[in-house]
Amino acid sequence: MAKRQDGGIRLRPVGTRKHRQNAPAYSPAGTGCPAFEQAVENLYKGQNEESFWTLMGALNYALEMETHVLVPLRTALTVHNTPAPWTEHPVPTAKAKDLQLWTLRNEKGRTWLPMFTSAAAACADRSTSARPMADYTLQDAMELALSTEGIDGVVLDPWSHSATLDGALLNGLLHAGHTPEDPGDEKADAGKEAARKGNWAQAVECFEKAAELGSTMGLALLADCIYKGRGTRTNRAEARRMWKEAADSGEILSNIALGDDCAARGDNGRALLYYRRARANAAHMPDIEYTPQVCLRVAQTETRYTSRKKALALAAEARQGFSIKAREHEPDAEQWLAEADQLIRELTSELPARATAYDMESLQLD
Incomplete structure (x- = not known):
């Protein structure tokens, strides 16, 4: 907002800038891990089993996304009592392997390895704001904690809303296999594997069987094949019907697909409603x-x-x-x-x- 010479007020449109905006990276120095941070905040608000499993889902997503974290190191500081740029320029994983880890110890004598999902979280306390940091993927950092003698688990973002994970939880997150939830999801997974290889006829067959077994994901993926004519004849009206059936059950890809179909036909307002519904359905998992x-x-x-x-x-x-x-x-x-x-x-x-x-x-x- 700026004042005009005639006494009026000029409003600058949202999003305009005189200087070029830099693109952030999905990293601690950039976006952090929004899904994890939101899940932890909800855990503190909810304090119930549902919010706990939402956090576990967010951590699984962070592992799928190859999320990076900052791990503090117990090394000599070159500059004392002043912030150092370690959070934005951390020690690469390869160079940090032989460096000693900086840990936290609680009143019960248990030792925890702190990890930070963002530079801001690492700088929230003086004890780590100037401490050297190593860059690890979340998976590598968790495995490091499990394999290091004397460490009982990890604590993510200890200076704010934090999550403490002991060895049992770490093992569960790292080594739990993908278990299909619905009866037809196994067939849907087989169809996705066939699609990756370009075998669309086989993919359609698997998606059809998955849908028959009640898999909404299989139904959504089958509709996508029918809409695009992959491995079967194109029938967009039938694909829309199938997407709506899956979307009514909360299936997220169907809402995105319906939004894309509306946008392709120039109905951008209705498309936005579908995207918003997809966002709401995806928020908890x-x-x-x-x-x-x-x-x-x-x-x-x-x-x-x-x-x-x-x-x-x-x-x-x-x-x-x-x-x-x-x-x-x-x-x-x-x-x-x-x-x-x-x-x-x-x-x-x-x-x-x-x-x-x-x-x-x-x-x-x-």
């Missing part, structure tokens, strides 16, 4: 299967018009997930990755975002 898509679509259609900084953080998280999925030859991951890169380029340009107004009160989903 993030997963690399769908959360990157949710982040990207919300950033593209809503957040970019309200906060460029938040939109960039969502785009960075999406990009991280799509990069991993592309490496694993997930169908369409390269296309999603290209969209995330394009959004980041747009958000870091000097051009302000042009807001799109919708009469949200008059919109409703069928």
Whole structure:
């Protein structure tokens, strides 16, 4: 907001900047790990079994996303009593292997390895604000704690809302296999594996069997094949019907797909409603299967018009997930990755975002 010479007030549109906005990375020095941080905050608010399992889901997502954390080291400081740039320029994993870890000890005599999901969390206390930090993936850091004699577990972000994980929880997070929840999910997983190999006819067959067994994920993936004509004849009306059936059961990919279909037909307001519903459904159980898509679509259609900084953080998280999925030859991951890169380029340009107004009160989903 700025004053005009005539005494009036000039409002600067949201998202405009005179200087180029830098794109953050999905890392402690960039976005942190929003899913974990939100889950811990909800655990402190809820203090119940549901919020605990939500936290476990967020940690599983962080492991899937190859999230990095900062681990403090017990080494001599070159500059005393002043903040050092270790949080933004940590010691690489390869160089930190032989360095002694800095730990915390509680009144019961148990020793915990602290880990920080963001630079801000590491700098929240003087004891670590100037301490050298090592950069580890969350998985490597957890395995390091398990393999180091004398360490009983880890505590994530100890100076704020924190989560303490003992050895049993670490083992469970690191070594628990993927167990299909619904009867048809095993068939759906087989279909996804066939799709990665480009065998769409086999994928369709697996998705059909999964849907028959009651898997909403299988139904959503089958609808995607029918919509795009992969391994079967194209029938978009039937695909929409199947997506709506799956979406009514809370299936997240179906909501994203329905939103994309609305956007392709120019109905951007209704598309936003589907994306919002996908975001609400994904909030309690993030997963690399769908959360990157949710982040990207919300950033593209809503957040970019309200906060460029938040939109960039969502785009960075999406990009991280799509990069991993592309490496694993997930169908369409390269296309999603290209969209995330394009959004980041747009958000870091000097051009302000042009807001799109919708009469949200008059919109409703069928």
